[in-house]
Amino acid sequence: MATFSDILARERKKKGLSKAELARRLNIPYTTYQNYENGREPKIDVIKQISDELSICPSIFFDLENTDFLFDHSYHPVQHDELNDILLYDSGKFFDMKENFDKEHEKIEDYEIDIYTNFDEFYTLLKDFRKLSFVSVNQSQFEQLRNDAYLLINRSLQDAQYQYQKVVYESQFMNEETINQYKANNPNYKKDIIYKVLFTNKELDLDLEDDQSIDTMYRVALKKYYSK
Structure with a gap:
């Protein structure tokens, strides 16, 4: 890797x-x-x-x-979609996701200690069980099995860490300055998001020319998106 x-x-x-x-x-x-x-x-x-x-x-x-x-x-490089970033930011969904991710990430070290402790206890009990059952223990195979299990644990911890780093990287795009720039790049972002979230029929032509209608429908779209 x-x-x-x-x-x-x-x-x-x-x-x-x-x-x-x-x-x-x-x-x-x-x-x-x-x-x-x-x-x-x-x-x-x-x-x-x-x-x-x-x-x-x-x-x-x-x-x-x-x-x-x-x-x-x-893992594939993050391809940023400005419209999707605006949607995540304005709905507040990204920050809720990141807060939950932060809480879970804090538990990783505790999980790691528990996993290693439980595996050590398990292998000790397994060896004792085989001896009590008069079953020979192939020490080489037994250690290989144990090493494979530790490899699985280590890789899982690595994967969790890299996923966290990707979330941290994503958070750089979730600030007011960047989002405002995205909005400037996409002047019709509200209408685009309304169609993206509320309507699957792209041919549907709604009367969304006045700002009040657009703002109202935009709030509805954000609420629906956040509730998913």
Whole structure:
């Protein structure tokens, strides 16, 4: 599975830059940058700065392919839909989702301790059970089974962490300044969202020319979207 460091080194080399040159462009010490390629992952604002310098989408750092026997899925870069971001922001749904995600993420460390403790107890009891049942214990196979279980635990924890990082990355687009820019880019955003949420028949031509009607229908659309 590609790590942040792997992806960073790959993208830097694509641009034909040395570590020292990229560090200079980022205005950071060479040793700091070197740490990023040696396994230390920077904060999200630094990831954004690196992405701007390399002219790539920051979400590429979350494009991690899991190709082992335990998992068979990929993370794909986030493709931002300005209209959808406006809808998430104005309805308040994104912030509710992120708050719930934050609460669940705080539990991960507790889950990790419980899982490891329970697995250790389980394997100890299993070994004792086999001995009491006069069944021989193939220590090598037993340890391989245990290692496979730990691999599953570690990968699950990694997946949870990367999913959280993607949510944090998404949150950069959920601020008033960015949303207002999106709205400026999409002057008919209210009407577009009304049709997107309330009507599946795109040929339907509603009389939504006056601001009051548009604002009223927009509030209805936001309420419906949030309630889903």
